[in-house]
Amino acid sequence: MPSADQLRASAIIAFREELARLEAAGVLALDPAARDRLRAHHEAELAALAASGEVDLTEAAARLSAGMRIATLLGTIALSAAYGLFVSAHWGGLALAPQLALVIVPTFLLVILTHVAAVLERSGYVASLLATVAAIAFATNLGTLGQLLNLPDSRGALLAVGVFAMLLAYGYSLTLPLLVGIGGIGGWLWTLGAIPLGLWWREGLTLIEPLMLVGLLTLVLPAWLPRPAKFAPWYRGIGATLLILGLLVAAGNGQLSAIPGDVKTIEIGYKILGAIVIAGLVAWAIRRDQRLVMQIGAAGAVLYLFMRLVDWFWDWVPQWLFFLLVGGFALAVLLVLRRLRHTRVEAR
Amino acid sequence: MKWALAAASLVVVANGVVLVSARRERALIGAFTAIDVCAEHLTGGGDTDEAPALRLILAPDSMTDPSGLDEAGLRALGFADAAISAVGRERDSTFHWPRPRPAWVGLRQRPDSLAQWAVTEVVPLSGRLERDSISIVVRGLVGFRERRQEPPPDATAGHQHGAAAPAGTRGALYPAVLEVIPSRLHLDRGQIAALRSVVGHTMECGMKGQAVIASGAGGGIWVESVR
Numbered sequence: 001m002p003s004a005d006q007l008r009a010s011a012i013i014a015f016r017e018e019l020a021r022l023e024a025a026g027v028l029a030l031d032p033a034a035r036d037r038l039r040a041h042h043e044a045e046l047a048a049l050a051a052s053g054e055v056d057l058t059e060a061a062a063r064l065s066a067g068m069r070i071a072t073l074l075g076t077i078a079l080s081a082a083y084g085l086f087v088s089a090h091w092g093g094l095a096l097a098p099q100l101a102l103v104i105v106p107t108f109l110l111v112i113l114t115h116v117a118a119v120l121e122r123s124g125y126v127a128s129l130l131a132t133v134a135a136i137a138f139a140t141n142l143g144t145l146g147q148l149l150n151l152p153d154s155r156g157a158l159l160a161v162g163v164f165a166m167l168l169a170y171g172y173s174l175t176l177p178l179l180v181g182i183g184g185i186g187g188w189l190w191t192l193g194a195i196p197l198g199l200w201w202r203e204g205l206t207l208i209e210p211l212m213l214v215g216l217l218t219l220v221l222p223a224w225l226p227r228p229a230k231f232a233p234w235y236r237g238i239g240a241t242l243l244i245l246g247l248l249v250a251a252g253n254g255q256l257s258a259i260p261g262d263v264k265t266i267e268i269g270y271k272i273l274g275a276i277v278i279a280g281l282v283a284w285a286i287r288r289d290q291r292l293v294m295q296i297g298a299a300g301a302v303l304y305l306f307m308r309l310v311d312w313f314w315d316w317v318p319q320w321l322f323f324l325l326v327g328g329f330a331l332a333v334l335l336v337l338r339r340l341r342h343t344r345v346e347a348r
Numbered sequence: 349m350k351w352a353l354a355a356a357s358l359v360v361v362a363n364g365v366v367l368v369s370a371r372r373e374r375a376l377i378g379a380f381t382a383i384d385v386c387a388e389h390l391t392g393g394g395d396t397d398e399a400p401a402l403r404l405i406l407a408p409d410s411m412t413d414p415s416g417l418d419e420a421g422l423r424a425l426g427f428a429d430a431a432i433s434a435v436g437r438e439r440d441s442t443f444h445w446p447r448p449r450p451a452w453v454g455l456r457q458r459p460d461s462l463a464q465w466a467v468t469e470v471v472p473l474s475g476r477l478e479r480d481s482i483s484i485v486v487r488g489l490v491g492f493r494e495r496r497q498e499p500p501p502d503a504t505a506g507h508q509h510g511a512a513a514p515a516g517t518r519g520a521l522y523p524a525v526l527e528v529i530p531s532r533l534h535l536d537r538g539q540i541a542a543l544r545s546v547v548g549h550t551m552e553c554g555m556k557g558q559a560v561i562a563s564g565a566g567g568g569i570w571v572e573s574v575r
Contacts, residue, residue, distance in 0.1 A: 085397070088397045088398070088399070089397055091399050093537055094537065095536070095537065096536065104359070104363055107359050108356055108359065111352050111355050111356050111359070112352065112356075114352065115349060115351075115352040134355075138359060138362075141359070141363065142362060142363075142366070144399075145363065145366050145367075146366070147399055147401075147530075147534060148399075148534050149366065149367075149370040149534070149568075149570070150530045150533050150534055150568065150569055150570050151366070151370070151530070151568075152487050152529045152530060153529065160358065160362045163358060164355050164358050164359065167351050167354050167355040167358065168351065168352075168355055170351065171350070171351020171352065171354070171355070172351065197426075197447075198426040198449065198450075199447055199448075199449065199450070200448065200449075200450040200489055200529075203447045203448060206447065255444050255445075260428075263444065
């Protein structure tokens with residue numbers, strides 16, 4: 001997802017290209033003084049954006065950035081696996097003190113390295129990789145400590161790792177640790193649903209309502225935590241996905257609901273709620289110009305419609321007719337979206 | 349730098365909380381339980397990638413008859429009436445597998461099959477089970493299983509909401525301990541080496557060593573010594 005800085009830089013570059021086209025076509029002719037002022041202003045803007053280290057000013061740079069993101073992800077997975085395998089390979093042969101050192105010290109080292117990398121390498125890719133591995137090392141630390149002391153597994157580890165990842169994500173403006181943080185804190189919140197029902201914490205992960213609440217909370221969080229701006233699309237995207245996923249699953253399997261009562265009634269309730277919430281989410285995203293949420297909402301709506309079509313028609317009509325109906329619905333959705341887009345273009 | 353310090357502080361606090369509470373737990377020992385250990389109990393250590401541990405293997409449900417899984421006990425654990433009334437009956441389309449409930453589970457080593465632990469008693473986590481020199485108490489998850497009529501039940505199957513009988517056959521529903529937490533007790537390198545030297549490296553229960561399991565007053569459990 002492009003950052004606010006990247007969007008600004010892209011807008012400046014697009015403006016320059018369009019201006020050049022208009023001047024070449026003779027539609028517009030800026031006087032030299034105005035052109036120089038504009039160029040100087042844009043150069044200064046682009047230089048400031050480039051200094052942030054996250055902005056691609058050319059197509060080639062954008063391609064390289066995509067490669068760096070993939071390398072960051074692969075590096076994170078590889079380093080985490082290397083650490084986990086190193087711990088398990090040497091664990092059994094060590095006394096207690098070295099065992100503790102083996103799981104605690106790497107987390108500290110990685111935190112220090114994250115700080116150093118964030119200072120020395122402004123793009124943040126290396127820092128992002130190190131911070132994420134630090135979060136995974138911390139999770140390994142707590143997990144192995146629990147194993148060492150025969151402790152029952154606990155949701156507290158999810159919270160600790162989530163907060164740890166968030167501290168590094170917000171401290172150094174890193175996206176990958178943010179995702180770990182959302183996973184950790186979101187997972188912890190999700191399991192809280194087990195408490196009022198008297199279930200073991202892990203069973204909370206089979207309850208669908210807490211998942212939807214976590215999705216809703218994540219969706220609206222950027223309103224309270226607007227900075228850094230580049231985090232907002234991730235929050236909204238993950239929030240919308242969780243909310244829709246929860247609604248789709250609950251409509252198909254009422255047993256996952258924490259609400260006591262007849263399973264069929266619960267499923268019908270979630271089918272109705274799903275239609276309202278998904279439509280509302282898409283409408284909200286269109287009004288607020290939230291492109292990603294709109295795409296996720298549209299995908300959810302198509303999936304929701306497909307599931308309802310299966311519910312209503314699969315057992316009643318021949319298969320060829322069923323898929324004809326699905327095709328017809330897809331066309332209808334296309335027409336509705338086309339009309340909506342047309343309305344918005346006209347409004348502009 | 350303040351964010352890095354905050355993250356490092358969190359690591360210190362989290363590890364500190366775990367270590368200090370474990371230390372307190374081990375200072376208040378509730379009971380010692382001597383058990384026989386054979387090779388089937390042992391896992392990991394040595395050249396393996398797995399941490400050395402002593403496994404708590406549950407005996408098949410048909411060989412145990414724990415108290416606390418009757419109607420009143422199940423109600424105390426929080427199971428709904430619909431689930432309780434289904435005990436002993438065949439599962440029908442209206443039955444929904446209830447979610448497992450946490451409980452304290454009393455375990456005693458079976459004299460005839462020392463690798464296995466029989467469940468002796470189950471009480472809700474709000475209650476208390478007395479620790480003694482012949483049984484240990486751990487947390488566990490209680491749920492439902494389905495007992496096949498023919499052949500006899502296989503307790504090794506299923507650790508989720510319940511173990512269903514194979515397709516086409518339906519059996520009676522019964523409550524059971526699905527899982528104990530922790531399911532294995534950590535052994536340090538000295539303990540695993542000592543036990544391996546006594547019981548050998550096979551997976552059979554021919555030779556046996558001994559271990560003393562300590563239970564803390566707050567529910568903690570660990571291997572105190574081996575010989």
